[in-house]
Amino acid sequence: MSETQTLDKVRALVAPIVGDLQLDLYDLEFRGGTLRITIDTPVGSTAGVDLDTIALATRLIGREFDHHDPVPGHYTLEVTSPGLERTLRTPQHFQRELGKVVALRLRDTTNADRRVQGVLTAADDQSVTIRPDVDIHGSADERTVPYTQIDRARTVFTWGPAPKPGKARAATRSRTTNAATKKESAR
Numbered sequence: 001m002s003e004t005q006t007l008d009k010v011r012a013l014v015a016p017i018v019g020d021l022q023l024d025l026y027d028l029e030f031r032g033g034t035l036r037i038t039i040d041t042p043v044g045s046t047a048g049v050d051l052d053t054i055a056l057a058t059r060l061i062g063r064e065f066d067h068h069d070p071v072p073g074h075y076t077l078e079v080t081s082p083g084l085e086r087t088l089r090t091p092q093h094f095q096r097e098l099g100k101v102v103a104l105r106l107r108d109t110t111n112a113d114r115r116v117q118g119v120l121t122a123a124d125d126q127s128v129t130i131r132p133d134v135d136i137h138g139s140a141d142e143r144t145v146p147y148t149q150i151d152r153a154r155t156v157f158t159w160g161p162a163p164k165p166g167k168a169r170a171a172t173r174s175r176t177t178n179a180a181t182k183k184e185s186a187r
Helices: 003-020 051-068 091-096 167-186
Strands: 024-031 034-040 076-080 101-106 115-123 127-132 143-146 150-155
Touching (some): 003 051
Antiparallel strands (some): 024 034, 127 143
């Protein structure tokens, strides 16, 4: 059985389970003896997939695989979420992330930069369009890149501003003092 046939069988078994949990099947990969099933919350959800949901999905999928044995031979089942900085491999992955910052590493670059980072403004079945942060020439023109030119792609998570020095420590000290004062007045 080919890898494509195996993944099609796995997809047919996993999709209804993931759908019943009100999640999306983000990706399937079978590499090096590991079957990785990536699940995610529906597009537009503010929360991600938590560990309890991943554990439940793993149990349900494992039980289904025990009955149907879709993968020949020995393998390791891994059920995971795509994480904060998620890998983008298919047109559907890119389409889910419109409006977010992405980083691309390109294949054959003769006259262009090998790395592009910016806001993903469009994605269809053939290419993506990125509005770069600013390239080395100072230009921020949108750039369309065909999928065939993309070696690797991922979303970029931007952390919020760091707390001002001393503020976090002062807040902790204040909470500790307030808790001690409440205990004293309770006596």
